[in-house]
Amino acid sequence: MRFILTGLLFIIGFFPVHSQQKTISDSALLTLVEQRTFNYFWKFAHPVSGLAPERTPTPETVTTGGSGFGVMAILVGVQRGFITREQGLDRLLKIVNFLSKADSYHGIWPHWMNGATGKTIPFGRKDDGGDVVESAFMFQGLLSVRQYFNLDKPKEAALRNTINYLWNEAEWNWYTQGGQEVLYWHWSPNNGWSMNHQIHGWNECLIAYVLATASPTNPVSVKAYHQGWAMSNYFYNGKEYYGIKLPLGFDYGGPLFFTHYSFLGLDPHGLKDRYADYWEQNRNHTLINRQYCIENPKKFKGYGPDCWGLTASDNYEFYNAHSPTNDLGVITPTGALSSFPYTPEYSMAALKHFYYKVDKRLWGEYGFYDAFSESKNWYDDQYLAIDQGPIVVMIENYRSGLLWKLFMSCPEIQGALKKLEFDSPYLR
Template sequence: MRQRPCSVRFYKFAVSGLIVIFLVNLVGLVAPGYCKSAAVSEKVPLADDAFLDEVQRQTFQYFVECSNPANGLVMDKALNLPTGSEAIDFSYSAATIAGVGFALSVYPVGVERGWMKREKALDLTRTTLRFFAEKMEHKHGFFYHFVDMNTGARAMNCEISSIDTALFLAGALFAAQYYKDSEIQERAQFLYERVDWVWMCNGGRFPSMGWTPENGFIKATWDHYSEGLLLYILALGAPKHPLPADAWDFRRLWGRYKEYVYLINQPLFTHQFPQVWLDLRGKRDAYANYFTSSVQATLANRQFCLDLRQSYQTFSENCWGLTACIGPDNYHAYGAPPNPAVVDGTVAPAGAACSIVFAPQLAIAALREYYDSRTLPESIKKRLHGRFGLSDSFNLDRDFVASEAFAINQGPMLLMIENYRSGMVWKHFMQLPPVLQAMQKAGFKPDTTDANTTDETTIYETAAYMPHLRPVYATPFLPHDYSLASASFADPVWDTAAKMVIDRNLIQTIIKPPTSLDYQLHWQMLHNSESIFVRFDLHDSELHAENADERMYHDDCIEVYLNSRDEKFSWNGEHDYQIILSPDASGKNLRVREFVKGASLTSQLRWKFQRLPDGYRAIIAIPKKAFGLADASSFAASIAAHDINASGTIDMKYSWFFTQPEITLAEIKLLQDD
């Protein structure tokens, strides 16, 4: 049978009457007060427009110089050297599949802005899609996360990545819609149809995050609100192997920081990446107005940075934005609460820049700070700028500036600025029939209220641990003759110790929340010349344990983190200790284990245990000498608790004080006998 012309194949969904009706319903919808897809002169002051044009033009150079013209692959990262430096060496970095998706969207912007000739962009796009269709290794249409810049072979033993494939496809489909070129449309359609979204679900409801030849499917799935929003739209509207509508029913948790309420995911990129292509302004499904949620997440992220100014000198009114980037010690998914904040004073310029559609004036002010600042130290500012515009990140506290620029930050930054200036990416992508079909399948409708929550909505808050607010616990001294053997839970000596409470106010991580946040752990601490005594009174209606002792941190458990010399903790330091206690499967006995140093210290721990109808009591005696505390007047510690249930519907982590990625513990002062 003769294949239909590609122009018909690519637009074959447009004949659906439902799609036509849906398209009519969505045309012109804009959330009041936010930027509109209108002419530049209607929304962007000329001074800002000229400045943003220069920011984009410099950023565009990354995709000019770091794309391989022979196959269209794009370097994951490149040294952001001064303009005029030597040519880029493709062997410096592997290629990133997501970066190719951003590049395919960036080239049309370059064409429209006059930075790239249309024929060159067409040729590079055709070359890219031809290579992906004919030569790139794939698994059911999905590509490896990182590949060799020249051959396209798998690099760094990485996974076949579902989200990176989705980001690539978004760029390919956008390019097909923009150019209206028959070969590009044919190739993009072929690549889209080849993807088997059902296979990636591995028999389950939600797509896996990936697959490797060595271990098969990754256990983690896109079962929660994330950058996977884009993946779902592509999967729901797919011409072949689409996901059913109920796949859209992934977990969405509402969180609050200060006055801001939004869908929980800490790094800004998780809110930004899908909306590089998806214009979600003035639209909502049964769960949320995602654009409004992202506005709130942006404002909360900035506010959290401002609240940390006493802890980190990097943060200021115009210096903010926690998102995934390279840091002084490694690559981190920096982010703000709810759920564990990951922060060490590192700012990624893309964090604020990609927020330009959500908070235009705040984002532009941040960009001007990074380019024109009179407050950033000259040593920082000089290293922050290079041939590709802004480097990936910087940290004043550590005198750190990333030497590189990364494709997955440069691309979204350029494209989000373009959406703010002209709405170009949104305009073309939202005309794609499969996207419109997916939007309808997901239940999107016009929304003029911007309201996201009601009085019935459960909104979660988690603890925001800040180094400058490091808590202190004063531990009373016990009589010398006090011992665990003679200790009683009713002993009045415990009345001298402050009772600390770990409950809904000290949630560290929400994974699967219970319907009622009634979990409560009381703890107290005493000491004498030989031991530290820690008492726990746990109120938990269901104690669950199913793991062996060496993995009991996956069960209902209590954890004691301890450093005998300073406030930091790393799990492998000379002075680091981690004690975990958990009832066994019967619930009648307590298991206690030291996890950093192992059996030699576990054997020196002593404890007393009493099972209760709604939990248990326990006292642990920690020998000072064995744990490096013989002469200590203070040490660092934190108490944490893990709450799960047998059905797997509850999974929560609570902590007294625990910063990340550099772990700082609270202070324990050992009061002395008067």
């Protein structure tokens, strides 16, 4: 008997099995991750507004951008049968009715709001007004919602009408600071333009320029895209990293959320303009990020072909925009999981690694916690809306293309892409 037990211990020692979960099919695992992560936006949503809290320890502070990702996640919940169409409709009506009364600045919402009152919660000392980028993430979601709830029924019509009202009220052209050919990120009634932050690429803000061009009432000029967005020291790249060409952006690509936030709705398949092929851009950025983790020049514990994904997230200090040029030994699950459309085999390998092999502290009520560092034996105990949302949306885009089809079906978006001289299968 002792020999048998010794043999079993020997086998277990060489073939470790994560004790927390039984093996399930890939499809079932994807659905489980979608549903758990969706629950952040469903079960943890603020009870008054229906919007998503910024993070789990601050339930009264709701976030505009993360909630924009959240309304897209609600569509996934309806489509996957996690909730009924009627339940999703009622929640989304609550959200848009709240947004119609919440603080806004020339039709643009602040970064943070009080989830019960809609009053602005300053993001910084001077950042207490409108935030164009956060609002763009919300409008990306709301336009997708408008396209999904298309039935000729009173409640669905009311939802569409309220979304159109909010969309028409947004004064994108105000945020050019008097008609300059560039968007400014912030404006405040208390501090005016003192943030003075022009939005130049390459980063997460492409969607803001597409929406600003698409506005049916207050658009910016096409010149703003070419002379504002595409004029940056960090726009063009063209170099190779690990033999992989990177058309745009920072060395090694920067944090992976650049490939996620604008492309929850914008379908990068065949999406091209005079500057880049955006499928090539996003896939190659992802491959470079993963390869850096395989090479692991700083020798952090845990990094490898199945454990990768450097992007903005919590860390053992607080928060940082992790990337190959700003590597603190922190892996963020949303990095690999929100990249499913670009690298499905590698993202699935990462998903299985996170679920079956990483410390059980990584998995909780709303899916994977925000980040972890094996080198520091640190595992986050928080969830962040802006990291959870892309996991749901991009896994679904990989599986069915749901959000891409909805957003790209918007006539205003198609019109804007044509004005900006994009090519896309949706425009043919």
